């Protein structure tokens with residue numbers, strides 16, 4: 584086991600993880616949580632929910648208008664999503680590392696996407712998980728998905 588983070592440790596931060604509808608559908612929610620916990624991160628909040636167009640427009644604000652945006656929204660609304668807020672030292676970078684590259688075909692084996700996702704012809708990449716890309720994004724996204732936190 585690892586030394587638990589000190590409460591005043593400035594490297595402790597939070598990030599938002601989403602198990603996307605493909606991951607939930609394929610029964611990979613537990614596998615994602617298992618990897619997060621095995622790495623030494625702490626679960627702060629977990630909720631299974633259905634995304635709405637408004638929530639996704641805010642969550643994916645940087646992608647609104649791109650070619651893959653509407654297919655992405657349709658995919659993200661194709662079934663329930665497991666939203667998870669997690670905490671730990673350098674967890675934003677750390678979870679991105681666990682998740683692997685966006686394109687599951689190219690993601691390294693050993694990562695969540697590399698082990699469980701493939702991408703092929705269609706415009707939208709079904710890649711099992713989302714992880715915030717910076718501490719600023721994480722704060723914004725956690726407020727969106729967990730307004731009570």
Ligand code: UDP
Nearest residue numbers: 651655684685706707708709710713714716
């Ligand atoms: N995406 C896609 N096609 C693209 C780029 C992105 O389908 O050409 C989807 C994919 O599901 C990805 C999400 O949009 O995870 C957000 O894209 P981003 O570039 O932020 O990748 P991420 O941070 O999720 O790796």
